[in-house]
Amino acid sequence: xxxxxxxxxxxxxxxxxxxxxxxxxxxxxxxxxxxxxxxxxxxxxxxxxxxxxxxxxxxxxxxxxxxxxxxxxxxxxxxxxxxxxxxxxxxxxxxxxxxxxxxxxxxxxxxxxxxxxxxxxxxxxxxxxxxxxxxxxxxxxxxxxxxxxxxxxxxxxxxxxxxxxxxxxxxxxxxxxxxxxxxxxxxxxxxxxxxxxxxxxxxxxxxxx
Numbered sequence: 001x002x003x004x005x006x007x008x009x010x011x012x013x014x015x016x017x018x019x020x021x022x023x024x025x026x027x028x029x030x031x032x033x034x035x036x037x038x039x040x041x042x043x044x045x046x047x048x049x050x051x052x053x054x055x056x057x058x059x060x061x062x063x064x065x066x067x068x069x070x071x072x073x074x075x076x077x078x079x080x081x082x083x084x085x086x087x088x089x090x091x092x093x094x095x096x097x098x099x100x101x102x103x104x105x106x107x108x109x110x111x112x113x114x115x116x117x118x119x120x121x122x123x124x125x126x127x128x129x130x131x132x133x134x135x136x137x138x139x140x141x142x143x144x145x146x147x148x149x150x151x152x153x154x155x156x157x158x159x160x161x162x163x164x165x166x167x168x169x170x171x172x173x174x175x176x177x178x179x180x181x182x183x184x185x186x187x188x189x190x191x192x193x194x195x196x197x198x199x200x201x202x203x204x205x206x207x208x209x
Contacts, residue, residue: 011102011103011105011106011181012049012061012068012102012103012106013068013071014099014102015098015100015102015106015129016045016046016049016068016071016072017045017071017072017074018092018095018096018098018099019044019045019048019096019099019103019133020042020044020045020071020072020073020076021041021076021078021079021092021095022044022092022095022096022099022133023040023041023042023045023072023076023132023136024037024038024040024041024076024079024080025079025092026040026136026139026142027039027040027041027076027140028079028083029140029142030140034076034077034080037077037080038072038073038076038077040076040139041072041073041076041079042072042076043132043136043139044072044132044133044135044136045069045071045072045075045132046062046068046069046072046132047131047132047134047135047136048103048107048127048128048129048130048132049061049062049068049106049107050062051127051128052107052111052127052128055124055127056114056124057114058110058114094189094192097155097185097188097189098185099129100129100130100152100155100156100159100184100185100188101155101159101181101184101185101188103125103128103129103156104125104128104129104155104156104157104160104163105125105159105160105163105177105180105181106125107124107125107126107127107128107160108122108125108128108160108163108164108180109163109167109173109177110124111124111125112164112167118164121164122157122160122161122164123160124160125156125157125159125160125163125164126153126156126157129156129159129160130145130153130156133145151187151188151191151196151197151198152188152191154187154198155184155185155187155188156184158183158184158187159180159181159183159185159187160180160184161180162180162183162184163176163177163179163180163181164180166179166180
């Protein structure tokens, strides 16, 4: 159990930092100052987890552990120092995929642990993984992740659902978590490399998602 808790904790910190970096990159593209970098990073990094905790009635995680905010600020400083070169943007796209995969599992796992039923727990996993990015795009006046051609939200849904199904089937938490992470990352990787998308409404072409 201690190993499982430690694994999810590291996944949580890693996802927060990665999403924080994507928020800072959004600020960089708008040529904002260092304070705005930190603000964008913090909102993006903890936004999804904050919504999850409010909806399930849990103490908001970063209020109890302000080191999550520190992780976001360190990520923002790293983007400020090392810049936004083309190669770094590509690396960050893959880091974002890792963060998405980690956060959908962490969100679902925390929800299940607090007694949330399976289907809402899956939804909480999706919100945890995606809502910070939605806030980032709104703040930066960029097209929302919900409107991207390649699938994004679907990846979080697949990962969270895989974790919850395996967990309820009696698979050990760590293995269920790794499976959920792997499914979400694999689907997102396919979307990045091959442009996977969900079937669209007839007459409207490919859908976003």
